[in-house]
Structure formats: C-alpha cells, structure tokens
Amino acid sequence: MVRLPYTSQLFEEDGQIVAVCPELTVSSFGDTPEAALTALKESVTLFLEECQRLGTLTAVLEEAGYYHESGSSRWLHREPIQINRLEAAFA
Numbered sequence: 001m002v003r004l005p006y007t008s009q010l011f012e013e014d015g016q017i018v019a020v021c022p023e024l025t026v027s028s029f030g031d032t033p034e035a036a037l038t039a040l041k042e043s044v045t046l047f048l049e050e051c052q053r054l055g056t057l058t059a060v061l062e063e064a065g066y067y068h069e070s071g072s073s074r075w076l077h078r079e080p081i082q083i084n085r086l087e088a089a090f091a
Contacts, residue, residue, distance in 0.1 A: 017036040
C-alpha cells in the first residue's frame with residue numbers, strides 16, 4: 001500500500017465549499033467543510049489509483065515535488081524553507 005501525505009485547503013465559492021490539494025492540483029466540493037474534505041479524499045485516491053493503473057504514478061509524484069522514502073512505501077513532499085505572500089502591481 002502506497003502512503004502519501006497531502007495538504008487540503010478549503011475555500012468558499014458560490015455557496016459551496018471547495019477543497020483543494022495544491023500538491024496534486026486535485027479539487028472537489030461539498031455543502032459543508034466535512035463533505036468537501038470527504039469528496040477531496042475520494043478524488044485524491046481515485047487520481048492516484050488511476051496514475052498507478054496507467055503506470056505514471058512515480059512520474060506524477062516526482063513532478064509534484066514528492067520523493068520516495070527509502071525502504072518504505074511512503075512518499076514525502078518537499079517542505080518549503082520559507083513561505084511568502086506577495087502582491088503584484090501592474091497596469
């Protein structure tokens with residue numbers, strides 16, 4: 001069994017809660033935060049299972065910034081050394 005940690009972010013859009021996994025660019029939605037998270041978990045699982053079925057799982061995960069933990073079935077995501085909120089100004 002492959003183990004893969006990921007982040008969820010929740011946003012409100014048009015009366016729905018949208019749940020996003022930024023590492024994998026997967027999202028889903030629900031009427032409540034709990035429903036959105038449940039839907040996101042299912043979407044992420046289906047996405048990863050399909051990547052595995054197609055033989056692209058390793059390439060997809062490496063492209064998303066994951067690396068395989070030596071000697072285990074776990075993949076880890078690289079951790080940022082700094083996070084900044086910036087603003088662009090343009091005409």
